[in-house]
Amino acid sequence: MSVRSGNQTISKWDVFLKGMRAFMPLLVGVVPFGLITGIAVAQTNISPLDGTMMSVLVYSGAALLVALQLIQSGTPAMITILSALMVNLRFIMYSASLAPHFQNLSSRWKILLSYLLSDQAYAVSISQFEDPSNQKTGHWYFLGAAVAMWLTWQSSLFLGMVVGINLPTSWSLDFTVPLTFLALAVPTIKDKPSLFSALSAGLATVLMSGLPFKIGVVIAAIVGIGIGAIMDERRSL
């Protein structure tokens, strides 16, 4: 970027780098999770190169892992897509939260920032947007954090896949897939309604395990969401 084009350019670039730096503390959590997800992806017989291409296309570790696992177990395409997308529905909340701050940006910016939207980029930048003095440059900060996250994620995932395909099958590393989801599921339980939401979804999954094509998983999740919402409504009365 040219320095001659004035302070505006320099300050945008500075804000971008500031966003990147703000992401750095999260490396400690993202890198191991990328590695472990990569190892799990490798257990579904996907080459590191294909896996990386898929991960660029579907920029969501959990959705990618769900899809690959369901494909491997012969689940029909529609159910696979539906299950994997359900995992990502939470992004609607982030989208709603960021929308007012992205309102005046061009479509190109909105598309770019939407693609890059991750839990980590959101967490790092949302407080920036709430400070009115950052209104003009907030999206550069977000871009910095989001790009740092993207690069970190893709490279640690790739490394995990390379390691994963070279480890012996006798280690039963396929079991890292359910363990990874377990490690993601448990911290989402924060209070009584979410606990009952999780328990009822789990129980419903067992009860509906006889249903074909793993459709039971989707129905069970909807049951769980319903139970959680009902308990929440009652509590707030």
Add this chain to the structure above:
Amino acid sequence: MKIWIIMLALGIGTFLIRYSIIGLAGRIHIPPRVERAFRFIPASMLSALVISQLSSYASSATSPLTNSYYLAAFVACGVAWKTRNTLLTVFVGMVVLWVLRALSG
């Protein structure tokens, strides 16, 4: 290839979820009730997936109570609850699985 068609659909779907409200420039307002229900998506969807994945490790040879995979998952669940640490959860779960299998010969 079928897998790439699924990935393409998933990529577009994932993007559209993220773009949804941003693309509408905040013109659409999510009713608070629906927004509150959204909070339960991760807990219930991930739990349903875990249970579904674990069920593929069921074995007719052993009862669920002596299934090494189930016991390892149970311990991992405790670790996740106490530490909220992804890597530690997966690591402990795998170690417990290996130890149990070594013990049962």
